[in-house]
Amino acid sequence: MSALPTSRATDVVVIGGGQAGLAMSHCLTRRSVDHVVLERGETANSWTTQRWDSLRLLTPNWLSRLPGWAYRSDDPNGYMTAGEVAEHLHGYRRSFDAPVRHRTGVVSITSSDSAHLVTTDDGDWQARAVVLATGACSEPHVPALADDMPAHLDHLSPIHYRNPDQLAGGGVLVVGASASGLQIADELSRAGREVTVAVGDHVRLPRSYRGMDIHWWMDAVGQLDERWDEVPDIVRARRLPSLQLIGTPERRDLDLNAVASEGVRVVGRLVGCNGHRAQFSGSFANLCASADLKQGRLLDLCDSYAREHGLDGELGEPSRPAPTGLEPPPLDIDLRAVGTIVWATGFRPTYPWLDPKLFDRKGRLTHDGGVLPVPGMYVLGLPFLRRRKSSFLDGVGPDAVDLTAHLVGHLDRTSPGMADPRRTRVPGRGMLA
Amino acid sequence: MTATETPAVDNGVNVDALLGARDHMTEMPELAQFNWRADCEWVNGAHSRTTVEKFNGAGGDQTHRQPYSVDTDHPELFAASDNGATPPEMLLIGLAGCLTAGVASVATNRGVQLRSVKATVEADMDLAGILGIDSDVRNGFSGIRVRYEIDADATKAEIEGIVAQSQKRSAAFDVIANPTSIVVEVV
Numbered sequence: 001m002s003a004l005p006t007s008r009a010t011d012v013v014v015i016g017g018g019q020a021g022l023a024m025s026h027c028l029t030r031r032s033v034d035h036v037v038l039e040r041g042e043t044a045n046s047w048t049t050q051r052w053d054s055l056r057l058l059t060p061n062w063l064s065r066l067p068g069w070a071y072r073s074d075d076p077n078g079y080m081t082a083g084e085v086a087e088h089l090h091g092y093r094r095s096f097d098a099p100v101r102h103r104t105g106v107v108s109i110t111s112s113d114s115a116h117l118v119t120t121d122d123g124d125w126q127a128r129a130v131v132l133a134t135g136a137c138s139e140p141h142v143p144a145l146a147d148d149m150p151a152h153l154d155h156l157s158p159i160h161y162r163n164p165d166q167l168a169g170g171g172v173l174v175v176g177a178s179a180s181g182l183q184i185a186d187e188l189s190r191a192g193r194e195v196t197v198a199v200g201d202h203v204r205l206p207r208s209y210r211g212m213d214i215h216w217w218m219d220a221v222g223q224l225d226e227r228w229d230e231v232p233d234i235v236r237a238r239r240l241p242s243l244q245l246i247g248t249p250e251r252r253d254l255d256l257n258a259v260a261s262e263g264v265r266v267v268g269r270l271v272g273c274n275g276h277r278a279q280f281s282g283s284f285a286n287l288c289a290s291a292d293l294k295q296g297r298l299l300d301l302c303d304s305y306a307r308e309h310g311l312d313g314e315l316g317e318p319s320r321p322a323p324t325g326l327e328p329p330p331l332d333i334d335l336r337a338v339g340t341i342v343w344a345t346g347f348r349p350t351y352p353w354l355d356p357k358l359f360d361r362k363g364r365l366t367h368d369g370g371v372l373p374v375p376g377m378y379v380l381g382l383p384f385l386r387r388r389k390s391s392f393l394d395g396v397g398p399d400a401v402d403l404t405a406h407l408v409g410h411l412d413r414t415s416p417g418m419a420d421p422r423r424t425r426v427p428g429r430g431m432l433a
Numbered sequence: 434m435t436a437t438e439t440p441a442v443d444n445g446v447n448v449d450a451l452l453g454a455r456d457h458m459t460e461m462p463e464l465a466q467f468n469w470r471a472d473c474e475w476v477n478g479a480h481s482r483t484t485v486e487k488f489n490g491a492g493g494d495q496t497h498r499q500p501y502s503v504d505t506d507h508p509e510l511f512a513a514s515d516n517g518a519t520p521p522e523m524l525l526i527g528l529a530g531c532l533t534a535g536v537a538s539v540a541t542n543r544g545v546q547l548r549s550v551k552a553t554v555e556a557d558m559d560l561a562g563i564l565g566i567d568s569d570v571r572n573g574f575s576g577i578r579v580r581y582e583i584d585a586d587a588t589k590a591e592i593e594g595i596v597a598q599s600q601k602r603s604a605a606f607d608v609i610a611n612p613t614s615i616v617v618e619v620v
Contacts, residue, residue, distance in 0.1 A: 272612045282577075282610035286600040293594050328576065361462070 007124040010034050011411060013116070016133035017043045017100045019066060019089060020381030020396045024131050025098040026067045027404035033411065037100040038120060043093050044086035046135060050159045051082035054187060056247035058179055059215050063394040066092055067401060077213065079247025085393065108353045114375040114414050119353075128414060129376040129407050132354075132365075136382050136391050137347035143175075146343060148273040154340045158184060161342060164191035170339025171195065173278065175270050177202045179242040181344030182254050186246065189264045196333060197259065198270040198280060204244050204291040204324070207251050209302055211316035214245070217302045224389035228369050231384075238384045241346070256288065256324050267329040277332045288324035295321065349382060370403050376410050378403050442546040442586075444537045451538065454491075464492050479507040480516045521574070525554045527605045532579060535599030540585060543595060548584040555580075577609065 012028055014021045017039030028035045039045060057064075062076040064085075069092040080088065093100060107119040109130060118125040140157035149155075154168055158180040164187060171194035174185040185197040205214045218224050231237045246254040260266050268284035303318050305311075351358075351365065358374065360366055369386045370379050379385070380403060381396050389395025458465035467490030473483040486500040504517030518526065529552050540547050556577045562570035583592050600606050 274612075279612050283600065283606070286597055289593065290597040290601070293590060293597060296590060297594075 007126055009126040010036050011127065012129045012131060012407065013038060013118045013125050013127040014131045014133055015106055016135060016381075017093070017102070018046065018133065018135055018381070019393050020135065020400070021131070021133035022089060022092050022098055023066050023396050023400035024133055024380055024404065025100070026069070026092070026096055027400045029096050029098070030068070031404060031408055033408065035099065036125065037098055038104045038106060038118070039100050039102050040105040042102055043100055044089040046137065047082045047086040047089070052158065052161045052184070053163045055082045055183070056080060057085060057393065058243060058245045058247055059392055059394060060213050063215055063219070063392070064088060065394050065397060067397045069095060078249065106353045109355070111355070111374050111377065114410070116376060128411055129378070131403070131407070132351060132377070132379040133381050134349065134351070136349050138350040139348050140343060141346040141348045142343045143345055145270070145272060149341060150273070150276050150335050153335065153338065156340055156342045158342070158344050164188050164193060167193070168339045171337050172340045172342060173198065173333075173335070173338050174342045174344055176200065176344035176346070177244065177256065178344065178346070179245055181342070182244050182259060183246050184342055184344060185264050186254060186259050186262065189259065189262050194337070196265040196267055196338070198267050199256065199284065199287060200269040201241055201287060202244055202291050203241055204255050204295045205298065206321045207245060207253050209299060210306065210318055217305075221301050221305045223298070224387065224392070224395060226388045228384055228386050234384065237388070238382070240383070253321065255321070256326060257322060260326055265329070266326055267333065268331070273335070274332070276335045278335050279332045280329065282331060284329055288326065292323050370399060371406060376414070378407060442541060442544055444541045444547050446537050446541040448538070448541050466490065476516070477514070479511070479513040481505050521556070521558065524609065525556055525577070528577065528609060529554045529579070531603045531605035532599050535603050536581070536583070536595055539595045539598045543591070545591065545595065546586045551582045553580045554578070
């Protein structure tokens with residue numbers, strides 16, 4: 001390897017060149033803050049390299065707004081493929097010539113007195129602020145009981161799943177029935193595989209309600225904008241599984257009833273493995289009842305909204321999805337008929353280059369609405385960071401705007417000389433101008 | 434209704450104390466470590482007497498207000514003397530008691546006044562299992578059904594939500610619904 005470039009200086013290092021990093025970069029550019037975006041691969045790396053072939057976004061195209069950028073094609077109610085999301089983000093990067101340094105992996109971050117040394121595999125950066133924007137899905141979360149599974153099974157995560165042909169023969173046990181798990185179970189079953197899906201806590205919603213996309217409703221009733229410092233239990237809100245939805249041109253529903261009717265065997269939460277038998281919890285009925293109740297409460301909210309806004313005449317009939325009507329499932333299955341186990345059990349952000357002291361005892365990054373306890377450090381793009389929509393393509397923008405205001409305040413306070421006149425705030429425009 | 438409203442209800446549940454304990458144990462996870470004990474002594478035949486008195490938790494040894502003894506036995510149908518509930522029935526008692534305590538706690542936390550709560554628990558069992566007649570039949574229950582009748586200041590959906598949340602936070606429900614390692618030794 002050739003000699004590393006010497007250390008360079010900037011005001012802000014943004015780590016990650018996906019929607020969060022680019023949204024932050026746009027906000028910083030607009031305020032003329034000197035910064036770089038370090039991207040380990042190419043822009044929108046995980047959209048290009050870590051999504052299965054058929055994946056489409058769960059949110060409709062019009063819900064892809066980023067600061068200074070919006071969906072600009074002719075199908076606002078459709079759902080982008082992963083490749084189209086990558087294109088959307090490439091276009092965004094080009095639109096303001098974001099200072100992205102591609103193929104630059106972070107090795108470590110050392111912080112002292114609000115100065116941060118970011119060491120990369122392409123030299124060092126001195127910065128006065130650092131924004132972690134590497135996303136919520138760095139690593140699949142696999143429960144410890146994966147180690148108890150019989151040796152013959154192939155293990156796969158949604159990050160590594162591509163299409164049904166990739167799997168060896170035999171049945172498939174998909175663990176997890178949120179967006180990834182249920183979509184993969186659905187696709188494998190349609191490809192003729194014997195699929196069992198193990199269901200834990202899940203959030204069930206119809207694709208459309210009264211003729212409108214469910215995300216239109218969630219946006220309209222204000223649910224997407226709920227704030228992290230206002231919900232009763234933010235720890236629980238951040239843990240909430242992804243919605244049981246799929247984005248398809250025919251706008252079909254994807255729930256337990258739907259996959260069961262296609263022949264997927266639906267069982268309870270995977271709780272153990274005894275020899276060659278996988279064991280499932282007897283709590284299945286309650287999980288389904290809870291999901292149905294929760295769905296009912298949201299749809300009640302939608303109906304109230306429609307009534308209060310005089311929309312009842314324009315919208316479709318309030319016909320509710322059928323209750324989850326599955327018989328009590330078997331409590332164990334024989335894994336000798338299964339060839340592959342897909343762990344769709346969630347994702348965790350990982351920051352291997354961060355000081356371990358920045359994490360709580362459960363390994364979660366300590367932050368308050370994206371502001372870390374270390375001055376000048378921020379995180380962006382995590383579930384419910386500042387709003388329910390924080391981890392959505394359409395939701396990271398307002399968070400980036402908020403955190404930029406905080407970050408610029410930090411730069412101004414810690415400025416070694418006079419405040420940079422380019423960043424002086426105009427009175428009356430406020431922090432969020 | 435949300436937890437942040439001051440509940441103007443009295444179900445005999447001290448929600449503030451429970452939420453205080455929750456905060457306390459979030460800060461100091463070691464306080465949440467509990468150890469439950471029961472001492473059993475055989476009386477005669479299928480008749481045993483099991484007593485609970487001491488347990489450990491919240492950072493130290495604890496004692497019930499008084500010792501509680503429960504007799505278990507088998508009914509006369511099984512040529513036993515029927516001095517108490519059968520042990521599997523005790524599990525149903527534990528489940529019903531746990532879920533109902535949960536209903537009261539969750540209802541109070543959600544500001545719902547309860548007037549009456551009644552539960553009927555049913556469990557099916559094929560004795561071909563414990564009698565060793567059929568090795569394909571399990572010893573325990575093949576299924577449990579609980580039916581609640583609740584009179585409260587709430588809609589049906591709200592009551593169903595309370596019962597659902599009670600199941601999610603019930604220790605007895607979890608012990609019965611999920612595998613638990615059991616080690617039995619002789620000293």
